[in-house]
Amino acid sequence: MTAILFGSISTLADTSEIQRDAFNQAFAEHGLDWTWDRETYAGLLDSNGGRDRVASYAAERGEDVDADAVHATKSRIYQETLRSTDVSPREGVAETMRAAKDEGHQLGLVTTTSADNLAALRDALSGKVDFDDFGVVVDQSQVSERKPDPEAYTVALRTLGVPADDAVAIEDNLGGVESARAAGVEVVAFPNGNTVDHDFGPTRRVESVSLEDLRA
Structure with missing residues (x-):
């Protein structure tokens, strides 16, 4: 990975x-x-x-x-x-990002939301998650098709210079899982509070993220 x-x-x-x-x-x-x-x-x-x-x-x-x-x-x-809200990273996110950086893994944020939404999140998580650690950030402006189309992932992989089979994606919804899979990327489901009851099928689910789990 x-x-x-x-x-x-x-x-x-x-x-x-x-x-x-x-x-x-x-x-x-x-x-x-x-x-x-x-x-x-x-x-x-x-x-x-x-x-x-x-x-x-x-x-x-x-x-x-x-x-x-x-x-x-x-x-x-x-x-x-x-x-205007006190927003915290999800369980294990900040620790996993630090550990990944220390071990030389590349990080990416691969969405099809707007750049303005990402800027607001960056502000909200300032001091908790460093967006500068992401080697690539893909948003709606960089793709012609939204997820579940795989384009966002293919853009991210191309930018990082990483083959699909050497990356792992973390997704919280079914469309995102489909997008990663279509790009040939292994994916782990990390449901949010409103997708926790969704059926992710054979996709491995986690309640928190850790570098060790992502290697599994």
Whole structure:
């Protein structure tokens, strides 16, 4: 194993509930009588892309909704909340990153979220996780297809100069797992609070991350 690739914001810090709350606030701002409770939101997380979730949900209800505008409002609220909330890294993340760096492993953050969301997370985790340790950070602006397409991983591997079979990915959702696998990368599922009940099939699951577990 040469490279460890964190696959989403919530593999570093579990912000899934902040995301859900931001959606609900955005719905209210746009005059929508929608509320995504945890069960509803968990069911929507089997696909990637918040804008597409909004559009699909509107279509199912037969409502004409500007999904781009709603998602933009959600993103603003999410970023503002992140920067004003005491956010901690998930269990084992900071220690694993330090140990990996000490042993000469490369680190990457491979998402298809926006650069603005990543900047907010970087601010929120300042002093706890050093984003400068990532040899590559992939975001939505660098790919033409979102996960579960493998493009984000192929970009990361190419940038790091690492073959797919010499990397391991950490993912918290089904689309991310599919993306890593499609790129030929071994993947470990590290579910967040809203994907903990998802069926990751044969993918190995962990409750915390450690360098030793990632080598297994």
